[in-house]
Amino acid sequence: MPSPGKIVGAVVTAPLQYMGQLVDPLLRRWQSWTGLNGMAAFFLAPNMLIFGVFVLIPMGMNIVYSMTSGNALFLKDREFVGGTHYKTLLDCQNYFDPQSCHQDLFWIAAGNTFQFVICQVALMIVVCMITALILNSEIRARSFWRAVFFFPVLLSPVVVGLIWKWILQRDGVLNAVLLDMGLEPINWLIERGWAFFAAITVSVWAHMGFYALILLAGLQAIPKDLYEAAEMDGTRHMRVFWRITLPLLMPNLLVVLVLSLIRAVQIFDEAFVLTGGGPGTATMFLTQYIYEVGFASILKNPGLAAAASILMGGVLIVLTLLQLGLTGRKDRAR
């Protein structure tokens, strides 16, 4: 009697095998014609074609876009203006005061993003570190707890945004709890400061499980005997943390730092659903600026959006190189 797994396997693989047989004669001819190199080209082609058309070419085109102006979508209808868009974007009397800039919205978005990145990453690292340490200690049902902290990672940003919008609205459950405790209700999504705070907290909530997992993997790779040796010496908890755990966790911590930086710079979905960039422009971030200028707003200006996205891409490339360098150093250290 074959097991159910086997039956399912057969049901899945039989048609697949048949499909493979179907194209084989054709590909055999191609192979006898072009040899192994031709086959390598054949295997690479679909992915590289899609990759080229939808990633590489747009990357190149983006630069051209950023130097053309007008409302037209296709490049041939657009007028070449050189670095004008960059000049417009960077045209500021005082870089610390968005109001003094020609494109004040861009600078507001950039400033918001900067503040967001700093606060979110700092909070993220602290929260993930504590969580990973606790998940790595001798607790019961560790995989259950890991699941608890990880589960929001898989939720879609729209769902995350809606869940929290529902909780944080004026008549939401959080205010009910505050009232119950005898506190004043807060207009979470209407007051500037609180809305910004909400955007940060919600994005930490949504992504912390991912980074905590990376840190946890790092913690679990630290040999147990180091801790035992420290215990034999009577070293205190805090000292063990600073002198053993932290240095050995450094590679993973750096990965988490850079990855979370890269992702925080691109913040869009959750915040957009949660606050829509508001109140006013309090939670307008760079990606939303690009989206609005490129597609949504009445001031539609694809060239300007492209220029802004290239500036953001520059920041991301620096961060990515940083990451590659750091992980490369980690690999070499092994």
Place this chain on the structure above:
Amino acid sequence: MSGLTALLSQTRGRDGWDWTDYFTFFWLGAGLLVMFGPAIWLVLSSLKTPAGLSEFPPTFLPYKAETIQVDGYDKPLPLYRVTTEEGVRDLAELRRVGTVAQMIDPEQPDERLRVNIADRTPIRKVGFAWENFIDPLFNSNFPTYLKNSVFVTVMATLITLLTNSMAAFALSKYQFTGRNTVMILILATLMVPLSVILVPLFSIISSVGLFDTLWGVILPTVATPTGVFMLRQYMLTIPDELLEAARMDHASEWQIYWRIVLPLTAPALAVLAIFSVVWRWNDFLWPLVVLSREEVYTLQVGLNAYAGELNVQWHFLLAMTVVTMVPVVLVFVFLQKFITTGIAGAGLK
């Protein structure tokens, strides 16, 4: 409760509790509340009637008003507990004008009473408003969104698996000039997010006629560098001798890929499939840009549109949010091991 205490507590093999133990206890407890609480609150809320949702402070469980069928009236009437001079009575409401309601006693349906609404409270019992889930299925675009999302997710995942594994096969098992260039290209774009190439990508999609189509959503996402990279790493561990044995066995290169390498890569393919399903199901920014007609909206875009309406119908919106969440939660519950080891191993998301 002692079970939970045991679950939460940790012992360091010493007598008494250290501050770290208290802190662990606190953190895990708070974590449980903060991480799971919102989702549970969402599910509970999605089962409330519009009246229940507009209540403040909200009730924890969903309630429904008790109704009663009275002879001579077609519809069931809502029941209220009314405090009168004679005492407390349960009455059914006929209609309400201003602050005064016309009510009848179900026992004596002929006698009509006028009651000030301040003197009465609705009689309620725990009840689930399943209609929040059922109604949108019949009189909204929600089923279309659902269908679109399923289509995008399934198609994108299948194409991703096929094209990525073919490319990974070429990059791991053939020596050809330019192989390193291709690898570097793929690695270099590993971190280029969609938001950076939004404008030109949109123009390409438009110029090939894919604007406002589901294929326009699918195609730009399938050539994932992460997938190629992950599968290649896995395929490198398959010994070349196996391929040579197959070559001696008259297998064509395609057969080697399809019959030998793909089946042996199954574990990595499974991880990629899980990730791809989650990614594509959750995609938001790109579909938001490409799709403008309601008929082609995916769930995420549809939800956002509903949430942006002037009069948000929270009871439908919450129910649909739950439906959107369900597949991902199922994936998570059944495949948690795969996902967590996949992330810990490859650091991908």
Place this chain on the structure above:
Amino acid sequence: MGQITLKDIRKSFGPVDVLKGIDLEIEQGEFLVFVGPSGCGKSTLLRMIAGLDKPTSGTVEINDVDVTQVSAADRGLAMVFQSYALYPHMTVRQNLAFGLQNTKMPKAEIDRRIADASTMLEIDGLLSRRPGQLSGGQRQRVAIGRAIVRDPTAFLLDEPLSNLDAELRVSMRAELSALHDRIKTTMIYVTHDQVEAMTMADRIVVLRGGHIEQVATPLDLFNKPANLFVAGFIGAPAMNLFSGSLENGQFLCDGRVLGTALRLQDGPGTLGIRPQHLILADGGALSGKIALVESLGIETVLHVDLSEGGNLIAVLPGQAAVKAGDQVAFDIPRDKRHLFDGQGQRVPV
């Protein structure tokens, strides 16, 4: 038919010349063994014959047809790999059938061949298992079975026994020889184990550094090694070699006269004598003190420090009554000595 001819085969990997001109005639039905130290190019040569790699120059002919540019699958050869290279995801039956199915053989014929081969190799009970569920020896048989069902022009085996334990190796050796006697197909067998080579081969090819040093039957190789390398490589313990010079028909080494009445030209040379051929004799040409005695029961191995410097290994039959520290002397029988000239080539005595 299964006659293979190699003409001036050369192979370089980039700047490294691995094969430096191999000429070889392999007879129909022959059991030919390649031996040589690790890295000498045995596997590379076998892969050239198989068609898995193309030679840099030179030709491979099978049955007088030039197949140098023919792909591995179309050469009609079968290969047994050192790691067996069984398809892990297929059952034994599928492993055996895969190559046959690829040639579009009728199912009945496939079944017949699998039945024949599995009975011959006694693996008929294992047909529905996967390679992972087999022992090393069983896997070995399946790997051979996969070659047999193809009914190839010739078998190519690359160290097929090196992954087995010593005991199994001996019995598989015998089985392989028996198999060859039965099916009488050409077999080309790579090993670095000289016992395997000596016991199984019809002819042995000794390779070193990409050259053929000698091709001969096992006994010829033992009795008449063509040069110093073969002399030292074949036979265990290795032949004792004394370098010295020929003067007036006498071989001199460190002032001793080790051979007389040699009708040879004067000049530098080397004299060799196998440890088994030394005869214990008072007043023999080679005398010294025993440093170590290894009593193996059936024979006794003596390590001797010679009085004039240098050392020597002797193997005496049975259990010799000697102990470490004893003074001994050996005679060199006239018909057992080997002489090599200044270039290390054998010269007839």
